[in-house]
Amino acid sequence: MNKSITTTAAIAIGALALSGCSTLTASTRDDVVQPDASDVDPGSTAATNLDSTSNLKAGEKVKVTAKSPWVIERVTVGTQAGETESTVTSPNAWASAPLEPLQANSYQVKMRNSSTGETALLSKRVVSGPATNTFTADLTPDLPKKGPTSYGVGIIPKVNFSKEVPTASRKALTDRITATANNAPVAGSWRWLDSTTAAFRPATQFWPGHATITLSGDLTNARIAGGKGKSDSWGKGTVATTFATSRAMIINLNGRTTSGYATVDGKKVKRFGISLGRSGFTTRSGIKTITDIIRVQRMTNEGVTNTEQYDLQVPFAMRLTDTGEFLHGAPWNGNIGYANTSHGCSNLSYDVASWFFNRVKYGDPVVTTGTGRSMETWNGPGALWNVPYKKWESVKT
Known part of the structure; x- marks a missing residue:
């Protein structure tokens, strides 16, 4: 018949005053049972990283390593929220989760002698140190x-x-x-x-x-x-x-039909003509958002084209991308509503641009279709809407 022996040894690590608890000091003492010569010495069943230290730092783990022929059978962790049984993946070694700063936990490790069947209960109480980083x-x-x-x-x-x-x-x-x-x-x-x-x-x-x-x-x-x-x-x-x-305003632009419409809270409130980018300056299709609202914006050919020279004071400029696409008034463009002839921006008539300028908000979506060029997912804050949600959700890091 196997003999079952329960031995408890407690080690208090560090010094911390907790509400409703006494101050813990660096010491080793017998809390429950004073073992006699016939009892199992807890130190003979397992080694821990607490035996020769006075404290564990925040982020360190409590570690227990069984000494043959002893094996780890069960680990119970006690916190302020109560007791839980920890998963033991190996009978030979166990480690806690990283300790949070100033965390006071108790650990009860049930050890079993694989040769004789004897059991011993190793008890530890640990208080971690403060956060330094x-x-x-x-x-x-x-x-x-x-x-x-x-x-x-x-x-x-x-x-x-x-x-x-x-x-x-x-x-x-x-x-x-x-x-x-x-x-x-x-x-x-x-x-x-x-x-x-x-x-x-x-x-x-x-x-x-x-x-x-x-x-x-x-x-x-x-x-x-x-x-x-x-x-x-x-x-x-x-x-x-x-x-x-x-209000939920969404501006929709269609490069194929050179037309657009705006909805507010799901209802169409305005239809209008547009002129998007011509060949070589194709406007991006996809979701963009208003990121800046400027009454008059100077625009030049620098960085856009070397074959044409222009220097314009552009009215009612509403930025859509980091790379320079705007929704803006273009009173010089006679093709609005008929053909795409811009350098990539979404051209509106002066009156339509003024109407939007006085109503748009930062973050209003502008959805462009029918151009044959896709919007990048990095090109401005609104570009992130172009990542399909299932893909967005699946990539956590």
Whole structure:
């Protein structure tokens, strides 16, 4: 008949005053059972990285290695939220998740002698040290005191982290930041644009109009893994931004028919003629958004063409791409509504351009079709809408 022996040894690591708890000091003591000569020595069942240290740093793991013939049978982790059983993937070794700063946990490791069947309970209590390397983040857009009072429904919020985030840490960070529209949860997904910036899109095509959008999240103790030779970084505080969408205006341009129309909250409110880019200067088809609104914009042939010379004061210029496409008035163009003859911009009559200039918002979508040239996904903030949502959602990093 196998003999079952339960032995408990507790090690308190570091020094931390916790609400409702006594201060822990660096010491080794027997908490529950004083083993006699016939009991199993806990040190004979397993080795840990706590035996000769007075503290574990934030980001370090509690490690247990079984000593043959002993094996690890079960690990129970106790936190302020309660006890959970940890997955044991190997009977010979176990490691905890990286410890958050100033985290007080208890660990109960049930050991079993594979030869005799005897069992022993190894108990450890650990308090991690404070964070020494931290990061913050900012969410955009917001509504500044001087600036727009609301945005178009094509605006894309972004989060910018103060430190570079390696691929393995990215999803866990953005999963902490959620979105609501008029206080209702918004289904959507983040996509990382580079090592410090991620953008959020709702699952629907554009945001709802007349909505108050809030993105917020708690980054406290969120972890950016340091990698080889670098220490981990830990998040500080919360992030939040609230902005409003105006009416849902969408401007549609068709290069084949040289015509366009605008909808507001789903209803057509204006039809008009257009002239897009001629051969060699083809306007991009796809989704763009208004990123700047300028009463008069100087435009020259520099960087556009060497075969023509022009220097124009262009009225009612509304920027669409980083590379220089605008929606603007072109009173010199007699082909508006009949032929595509521009250098790539979307030409409107003076009166139509004035009408839009007095109504558009930053982030209003402009959807162009029928030109045979696709919009790049990097060419301006609105270009991100050209990534199919299933692909957007599937690429988390």
